[in-house]
Amino acid sequence: MKKDLVSIADLTKDDTERILDLAAQLKKNPAFRRDLEGKTLALVFEKPSLRTRLAFEVGMAQLGGYAVYLSQGDIAPGRRESVSDIARNLERWVDGIAARTFHHSTVRDLAANSRVSVINALSDREHPSQVLADFLTIREKKGDLSKVRLAYLGDVNNVCRSLMMLSSLMGTSLVVAAPAEDVEAFSAEPAEDLHEGEALAAALKDVEFHTDGNPRRAVRDADVIYTDVWVSMGEEDRADQKRKKLKGYQVNAKVLAAAKADAIFMHCLPAKRNQEVTDEVLDGPHSVVFDQAENRLHVMKALLLLLLGGRMEKAPKRQRVR
Numbered sequence: 568m569k570k571d572l573v574s575i576a577d578l579t580k581d582d583t584e585r586i587l588d589l590a591a592q593l594k595k596n597p598a599f600r601r602d603l604e605g606k607t608l609a610l611v612f613e614k615p616s617l618r619t620r621l622a623f624e625v626g627m628a629q630l631g632g633y634a635v636y637l638s639q640g641d642i643a644p645g646r647r648e649s650v651s652d653i654a655r656n657l658e659r660w661v662d663g664i665a666a667r668t669f670h671h672s673t674v675r676d677l678a679a680n681s682r683v684s685v686i687n688a689l690s691d692r693e694h695p696s697q698v699l700a701d702f703l704t705i706r707e708k709k710g711d712l713s714k715v716r717l718a719y720l721g722d723v724n725n726v727c728r729s730l731m732m733l734s735s736l737m738g739t740s741l742v743v744a745a746p747a748e749d750v751e752a753f754s755a756e757p758a759e760d761l762h763e764g765e766a767l768a769a770a771l772k773d774v775e776f777h778t779d780g781n782p783r784r785a786v787r788d789a790d791v792i793y794t795d796v797w798v799s800m801g802e803e804d805r806a807d808q809k810r811k812k813l814k815g816y817q818v819n820a821k822v823l824a825a826a827k828a829d830a831i832f833m834h835c836l837p838a839k840r841n842q843e844v845t846d847e848v849l850d851g852p853h854s855v856v857f858d859q860a861e862n863r864l865h866v867m868k869a870l871l872l873l874l875l876g877g878r879m880e881k882a883p884k885r886q887r888v889r
């Protein structure tokens with residue numbers, strides 16, 4: 568695996584399988600690895616978080632390590648101090664950095680300027696640790712990822728971009744139903760760098776876009792329906808405009824009924840209830856959103872073990888007991 572997980576473009580198919588397999592193993596036996604004894608992770612978070620922060624903090628604790636949370640008020644990347652200076656300080660004390668930032672370039676610059684591993688904990692462009700946990704969930708519920716049809720409805724955002732790249736990498740069929748102007752704008756956006764550009768170009772070839780405003784058609788034959796908030800963190804100034812534009816993409820009982828009878832509903836959470844998804848669907852029998860949230864922990868532990876120097880082989884007996 569590469570030193571950093573800034574983008575899904577940093578992963579190969581083998582890396583992804585290794586992460587998912589280790590996460591599944593950790594889920595069955597949460598206490599069997601203590602490889603991060605004495606290791607520290609810095610959490611550089613410019614935006615709020617429940618799941619990601621807890622998955623990192625609890626994950627580090629379960630693996631024997633320690634996490635230090637630094638909010639925007641603490642270090643203010645780019646304002647109090649340059650991102651590269653923050654990276655060059657942090658690497659002197661910690662073994663890894665998880666960063667949730669407004670600009671993707673902040674995560675990339677932290678990675679480029681530190682010798683320790685940097686994990687993207689959500690940026691404006693991507694949410695890689697989220698979609699890895701989502702794919703663990705899909706694999707648990709539906710089996711072979713290459714036989715799954717996933718339909719994403721609504722805002723073409725950071726989660727959607729990571730889903731596109733990971734679906735393409737794993738051979739999962741992905742339908743994205745969104746307004747035509749959003750799909751056009753997304754396709755025309757310049758890539759962050761050559762490396763990401765190649766992965767995105769491959770992903771764009773594989774995605775089936777539905778821009779006819781009829782989500783019920785888009786979810787036909789879907790095994791999984793996925794949505795996310797219409798207004799992401801940092802986009803509050805465009806909230807009204809986005810809500811108006813995406814109104815027709817709500818996942819409700821009618822939309823769910825148009826998918827396969829055993830389709831599951833996924834959402835990375837937090838949800839704006841009765842906006843992008845109705846209570847009926849979110850709390851209904853098809854919803855797996857809390858399994859998805861739980862899997863954030865197992866996947867985070869796998870990532871931490873692989874990136875912060877944990878060994879892949881089974882821990883010796885004496886280390887299995889916490």
Ligand code: CP
Nearest residue numbers: 616617618619835836
């Ligand atoms: N899904 C997710 O990343 O949740 P948080 O914003 O609460 O971390």
Ligand code: NVA
Nearest residue numbers: 724795799800835836
């Ligand atoms: N797209 C959302 C995901 C939150 C986990 C956001 O960026 O706010």
